[in-house]
Amino acid sequence: MAEIAVLGFGTVGSGVVELIDRNQEQILKGVPEGIHVKYILDLRDFPDSPYADRVVHDFDIILADPEISVICETMGGREPAFSFSRKALEKGISVCTSNKELVAAHGPELIETARAHRCSYLFEASVGGGIPVLRPISEALIQEDITSIIGILNGTTNYIMDKMEKEDMTFEDALSLAQQKGYAERNPEADVEGHDACRKIAILSSLMTGKTVRYEDIPCEGISRITKADFGYARNMRMAIKLLGMSRRNADGSLSVRTAPFLVPEDHPLHSVTGVFNAVFVHGNCVDDLMFYGRGAGKFPTASAVAADVVECCRCRGSHVEVRWSDETLALADPSEESRQFFVRVGAASADAARAAFGDAAQTVQSDSPAEDEYAFVTGELTEKEILDRIGRLQDVRACIRLLDLGK
Numbered sequence: 032m033a034e035i036a037v038l039g040f041g042t043v044g045s046g047v048v049e050l051i052d053r054n055q056e057q058i059l060k061g062v063p064e065g066i067h068v069k070y071i072l073d074l075r076d077f078p079d080s081p082y083a084d085r086v087v088h089d090f091d092i093i094l095a096d097p098e099i100s101v102i103c104e105t106m107g108g109r110e111p112a113f114s115f116s117r118k119a120l121e122k123g124i125s126v127c128t129s130n131k132e133l134v135a136a137h138g139p140e141l142i143e144t145a146r147a148h149r150c151s152y153l154f155e156a157s158v159g160g161g162i163p164v165l166r167p168i169s170e171a172l173i174q175e176d177i178t179s180i181i182g183i184l185n186g187t188t189n190y191i192m193d194k195m196e197k198e199d200m201t202f203e204d205a206l207s208l209a210q211q212k213g214y215a216e217r218n219p220e221a222d223v224e225g226h227d228a229c230r231k232i233a234i235l236s237s238l239m240t241g242k243t244v245r246y247e248d249i250p251c252e253g254i255s256r257i258t259k260a261d262f263g264y265a266r267n268m269r270m271a272i273k274l275l276g277m278s279r280r281n282a283d284g285s286l287s288v289r290t291a292p293f294l295v296p297e298d299h300p301l302h303s304v305t306g307v308f309n310a311v312f313v314h315g316n317c318v319d320d321l322m323f324y325g326r327g328a329g330k331f332p333t334a335s336a337v338a339a340d341v342v343e344c345c346r347c348r349g350s351h352v353e354v355r356w357s358d359e360t361l362a363l364a365d366p367s368e369e370s371r372q373f374f375v376r377v378g379a380a381s382a383d384a385a386r387a388a389f390g391d392a393a394q395t396v397q398s399d400s401p402a403e404d405e406y407a408f409v410t411g412e413l414t415e416k417e418i419l420d421r422i423g424r425l426q427d428v429r430a431c432i433r434l435l436d437l438g439k
């Protein structure tokens with residue numbers, strides 16, 4: 032048996048333990064001797080759990096056990112997850128994780144530690160929950176020049192916006208429903224302000240380029256300013272509003288990365304990704320368009336991705352599973368030079384000023400809901416710098432949302 036330990040017996044950690052029991056027959060196809068969870072590390076006790084006898088409270092017990100070859104870090108957060116992961120890797124114990132915060136902040140360093148100690152640091156579950164997307168990008172698409180990755184990477188915000196679009200809910204009501212359903216955290220800031228999606232597009236962009244794309248360098252906007260009124264216009268334009276993480280190679284070879292709400296036309300495959308589902312849309316120069324779709328969160332989908340990494344680590348014991356992500360920081364393209372169309376709403380008193388500022392290229396749009404006393408339009412192609420400059424001249428700007436173009 033390959034002996035492993037699980038750090039953190041929360042939603043994902045308990046899913047990993049249960050999955051390994053439930054799917055042992057499937058696991059035997061990859062690891063003929065089988066996989067056994069020897070320890071579960073948590074601050075709490077779980078007297079009613081069938082796994083109660085495996086719970087320990089001291090990480091050093093796990094570290095000192097020479098039988099342990101893989102650790103699943105499903106604790107989340109930076110510390111003590113970082114210290115525990117580094118100590119395990121330094122002892123030649125592979126680490127598999129769902130912790131996107133830690134991966135986005137310390138991924139290359141932990142990969143390098145794993146390489147130096149002939150073990151592995153794998154993190155499939157950190158992006159897209161159960162969707163196998165990181166290994167396909169790193170391995171199945173190694174021959175491709177990947178020119179763009181666009182993802183719906185946060186299930187909570189996709190659920191909220193779906194409710195606002197289809198059931199005409201306010202942001203506050205949809206968020207409260209997401210919290211009742213257990214999708215959104217009590218403190219939903221990381222999801223609704225886009226930080227979670229931003230970390231995930233940083234990880235994807237790093238694997239796309241092999242260098243470090245720092246999430247701190249990515250312009251990040253969440254969905255808290257999107258209103259019911261915006262969806263009235265979106266529906267009439269046959270578009271959905273989605274929080275996207277976007278990474279695109281420019282003609283000069285530079286990379287533009289951004290996290291923001293976008294209007295997505297109905298003929299784009301990302302339009303149909305609803306509820307808590309996630310999708311990652313990839314363009315390679317030879318393979319053309321690909322879309323990876325599935326449950327971006329949840330106990331068993333996320334546990335499935337962690338368990339896949341555990342199987343890979345067990346199969347490759349004594350060697351390092353290569354992940355091409357160096358610690359060299361990639362300088363991103365100037366975000367103010369990105370160009371696209373924008374949807375803008377202004378109060379009626381600013382309509383003339385808006386027409387003057389945006390000229391004939393602006394196309395008026397209507398809402399499918401009772402009209403507010405306002406003027407709404409889609410601009411021609413403008414850079415981020417230009418749109419900021421023009422809306423900065425107007426009073427009572429109620430919305431400014433980017434349009435996803437189909438061509439790029």
Ligand code: HSE
Binds near residue numbers: 160185187
């Ligand atoms: N809060 C995240 C989401 C969980 O809603 O997608 C998975 O990373």
